[in-house]
Amino acid sequence: MTKQETALLAVEALKKEYPGAVCSLTYQDPLQLMIATRLAAQCTDARVNQVTPALFARFPTLEAFNEGTVEEIEDLIRSCGLYKTKARDIKAACQMLAEEFGGVIPDTVEELVKLPGIGRKTANLVVGDIYHKPAVVTDTHCIRISNRLGLTATKDPAKVEKDLRAVLPPEESNDFCHRLVMHGRAVCTARRAGCEACCMSGFCPTAQASAVKK
Secondary structure, eight states: OOHHHHHHHHHHHHHHHOOOOOOSSOOSSHHHHHHHHHHTTTSOHHHHHHHHHHHHHHOOSHHHHHHSOHHHHHHHHGGGSSHHHHHHHHHHHHHHHHHHSTTOOOSSHHHHTTSTTOOHHHHHHHHHHTTOOOOOOOOHHHHHHHHHTTSOSOOOHHHHHHHHHHHSOHHHHHHHHHHHHHHHHHTSOSSOOOGGGOTTTTTOHHHHHHHHHO
16 A cells, blocks of 8 residues: 555545644634644643633734734743743744734745744644645654554654655644644554554554554
8 A cells, every 4th residue: 555545545534534634733823823833732622721711811913013022921921831931932933913014924844944943834824724725743643643544754854744745635634733733632642652542553563563462
């Protein structure tokens, strides 16, 4: 079976298992999604969702972030971890958005990654969820499950993104990545693959190898 055939089977299996594919971060506009995703680095989405209501209440607009201080942002995001770096990046990104992008969140990965603290993972999420363009968000769940499925053989996010773009139908890539997150939390976890309860066990190399060992 080719990687593309495996990818198409995975798309359909996950679509049936998780018909509602949505981002688990809570946001109301592009800026909030960008900031929430930056906060989620080395932090759970659940924790970020506990922090952002107060953050976005204090800073409801780009202008509010630019008028505020890094220290104020730090105080509100402290429990997210790496809060000093994240606060500095958020402040700098907001300033750059105002000064160089007319206050508008860019709609391409190439432009988004010019912003301080914004990597390809965050950029892809914004491009996919806000602008509905084909995107591949290579978070930890995506990387782990893609390796177990044999769709890639690397843990490098950029290389995983390239490998998945080569085999996924562009119109399915956004939802596929969201579903991988859901599946990675529920079944195919970091601690164990959970093949016995997996909707992809019929074609997943990891599941088949596990079955042979038994």
